[in-house]
Amino acid sequence: MAPLAPWIKGTLLTLGSIAVTMLGLLFITFIIGRVMPIDPVLAIVGERASQSTYDAVYLELGLDKPLLVQFFYYIWDVIRGDFGTSLLNARPVSEDIARVFPATLELATLGVIVGIVLGIPLGVVAAVRKGSWIDQIARVIALVGYSMPIFWLGLMGLLIFYGILGWVGGPGRVGIFYVDVVPSVTGMILIDSLIDGNWDVFKDAFSHIVLPASLLGYYSLAYISRMTRSFMLEQLSAEYVTTARVKGMSEWNVIWKHAFKNIRVQLITVIALSYANLLEGSVLTEIIFSWPGIGSYITTALLSADMNAVLGGTVVVGLIFILLNIFSDLLYKVFDPRAR
């Protein structure tokens, strides 16, 4: 067999590792689904069904087959995007997830953008002016971000910016008059309203998302700025920074053209981690802001023992983590010649 081109080999390896990780994840969710003390048949037919109905559903679910065969059925279902039916609303779980996930995606993306745009410059400045008042303020900002519980900050934010000042929209994704006004294409209202060209909906949706996104952004800012500061301090004491200064370069260029280029790889890891955390769905934020996202969806499902929904949600969250990991691996290779 002829040797494969390196990029084909690389792609195959990547796909292989995704497959193996996914298989592991599915194995775990499958086992959890089987060991939970919830009878899946009973959950569907109800307690008053006759024995014959029970048996029929039992067979239909394939529960009479060996576990391994059941596992393969399960994988096959997941591959086709079938996570079973939700007990709460008798709809396919995949449809539910397709509805709630874009809400979380929208919120998390905006949040992480806030965290990056403010957190990185704050961290760089704190490192460059180490020990100065700017550094101290950055430290306090991050400390508050780490330690303040979001339900308190969220409620205070709503009280001040929505209740008293009226600058932002209240809980929910859009005001009641704008619900279902624009057709759902991506499920993200900001984007759907742009596609539809409906500025009123866009403005209203933005006024609703801005407060929860800023709060989530604040938490990722706290993390990103601290990490940026310590990465940057490490680079600023490196010898190549002295080289750049010896060349006669301005301090601004020394920082951004030389030192900053060297922390990009580490920053990607940090950003991917905080983004993944936000995509998992921040339950408390979603509840306070009545945001119908995946975090509150999984939590509600869990509390009502709706196992199909819980496991479906878990698989989706796991898939996001895997994809983000792959994506950051790819970016490493772009930014660091040593990783190529």
Added chain:
Amino acid sequence: MNLLDVENLWVRFPSRRGVFDAVRGVSFTLGRERLGIVGESGSGKSMTGRAILRLIRPPGIVTADQISLEGVDLMKKSEREMRSVRGQRISMVMQDPKFSLNPVMTIGNQIIEAYRLHNRASKSEAYAKSLEMLEAVSIRDPERVMRAYPHEMSGGMGQRIMIAMMLIPNPEILIADEPTSALDVSVQRQVLDIMDRLVKERGMGLIFISHDLNLVADFCDRVLIMYAGRIVEICDADKLHDAQHPYTRGLLNSLPRLDAPKDRLEVLQRDPEWADADSVSGRV
């Protein structure tokens, strides 16, 4: 005419336990010559080099009666004005090319950048100039090297690239801070020869900082011996082996010599009195 005139240079680092004086009242001049500075670790030789370029960062404090470059006092220059001195008039090569080259930038971009910081030149001019400079430091296949990253280079190549990069704006003075200490012995000589040739061709002044007495004796014209932040002795390099100061003698005697084998080498003695004695002036 002296290129550089350093008078009463002090480098201090305030700490919680009082002020640490890294360099204590050092004076010397540099002409178009090769001036060696030797001393053990912590004697202040590197700090002296960096203080000349005004590269000591806060909390470090540099004071001097003057650090004059062809009659103009660098101590009176603003940070902005210093930027046109650094690289263009005084440059520095550091110890280990593994750390002193930016790992995520191509070598080409780093050299081109050094040139274009001080010369108005188009990218293609700068590229041509960089190729020429790489050839001058005996780099084979310079086009390939321009596209490569520092981790793909050997130590000796890295240091030659460093020299090319630091000499491309045509400075008058080069400070070489232990330029061969991180290299294999087999390539040390080669790197030194290249540096020596370029410095001579361009009529530059060289400050060669090293802890290697024999190397300095071989390579330099004049040698300053530093101890505890002061200059304890100055001598011509070819007369280094007749040096008088007990510290210099101690350094020399602690080295093994092929022509005079010894069973047991001397242990270096350090007398606190030497540290307190006045610095010898190296001004000519």
